[in-house]
Amino acid sequence: MNEDNHIIKECGQTILAIHDTMDVLNGKWKVSIIACLCYKSMRYSELLREVKGISGKVLSRELKDLEINLLIERKVLQPKPISVQYEITEYGASLKELTQAIANWGLNHRKKIINK
Numbered sequence: 001m002n003e004d005n006h007i008i009k010e011c012g013q014t015i016l017a018i019h020d021t022m023d024v025l026n027g028k029w030k031v032s033i034i035a036c037l038c039y040k041s042m043r044y045s046e047l048l049r050e051v052k053g054i055s056g057k058v059l060s061r062e063l064k065d066l067e068i069n070l071l072i073e074r075k076v077l078q079p080k081p082i083s084v085q086y087e088i089t090e091y092g093a094s095l096k097e098l099t100q101a102i103a104n105w106g107l108n109h110r111k112k113i114i115n116k
Contacts, residue, residue: 024069025095029054029062034092035099037072041087071095 025031032051036042042050048059063086066072071092077083088096 024071027062029058030066031099031102033059033062033066034071034088034095035103037086037088038093038096038099041075041085043083043085047086066092 025034029051032054033047036047036050044059044063047063048054048056051059054062063072063074067074070089072086073089075085075087077085
């Protein structure tokens with residue numbers, strides 16, 4: 001019975017950790033933005049082009065959220081005209097393995113569904 005309690009506690013902690021992660025990465029755009037920035041720093045316009053389907057308003061909001069959570073950094077390259085570049089932080093780069101795992105799962109899932 002003691003082992004069952006340990007397993008239940010461990011499961012609860014895992015679920016809590018997943019909820020914490022999903023709270024930070026919520027929505028359909030943040031993981032895509034992080035994945036892009038894991039490969040290279042980008043300006044706002046580059047991200048808008050690369051993340052297909054995202055609006056400028058949503059991109060701005062997502063970038064602010066990611067910056068608040070210390071996953072990306074906003075750097076002003078030149079003040080006039082303003083030129084801003086976004087880059088992944090060391091902490092944000094710790095998500096690269098997760099984004100790759102999500103991408104791999106998505107590729108396998110797409111193959112499985114299409115080849116039904």
